[in-house]
Amino acid sequence: MELIHLGMNDPTSIYGNFTFYLVKYGEPEFDTILKFVGEVPDKHDYLTADGYYEEHSVNEIVFLFEYIYSEDKRKFLRFYYALEKDFTANREKLYYNRHHYCIIKNCGRTTLSYSDDTENELREKRIIHEELLWVLEDAREKYLEEQYETYLADRQFEEDLKKWNKRNKS
Numbered sequence: 001m002e003l004i005h006l007g008m009n010d011p012t013s014i015y016g017n018f019t020f021y022l023v024k025y026g027e028p029e030f031d032t033i034l035k036f037v038g039e040v041p042d043k044h045d046y047l048t049a050d051g052y053y054e055e056h057s058v059n060e061i062v063f064l065f066e067y068i069y070s071e072d073k074r075k076f077l078r079f080y081y082a083l084e085k086d087f088t089a090n091r092e093k094l095y096y097n098r099h100h101y102c103i104i105k106n107c108g109r110t111t112l113s114y115s116d117d118t119e120n121e122l123r124e125k126r127i128i129h130e131e132l133l134w135v136l137e138d139a140r141e142k143y144l145e146e147q148y149e150t151y152l153a154d155r156q157f158e159e160d161l162k163k164w165n166k167r168n169k170s
Helices: 058-070 084-089 091-098 116-169
Strands: 002-005 021-024 032-036 045-048 076-082 102-105 110-113
Touching: none
Parallel strands: 032 076
Antiparallel strands: 002 021, 021 032, 045 076, 102 110
8 A cells, every 4th residue: 555645735836725645555446535634524525537526625626636637547536534643543444445445434433335336337437438538549540540541642643733734734
């Protein structure tokens, strides 16, 4: 497990003054965003490319979405609040729970599990999104090939026209 600081502790930053951490396990689908707070809210947060649920400042939301879209393969992230002392004391519980698709609040005191159906729906959406990206890439490549063929045909036509003009002038 790797804990990477994503925070904005700079009050002069356009995003404001807040701190996020990325918890990485080596598998992008299990990456988690963590925000240390003094008190953990009652609700859990869930962040996807389609929507962000829970109340946060606009600057935080902008920061998180810019972060997600700057990472090419990151389609969804788990997000949760934690008390720093609880997190440091319960890293192992956090690691084991990620295998069961859980979001942890208070790092182990309360665990909310997603049903397999919810997780499967997210995986299906991700697969469909990736397939659409492949289709778009294939269409773009085909379009570029057609444009290049048109360009070559136009050049050949121009050369033939020049030859014809030369023959007819003499």
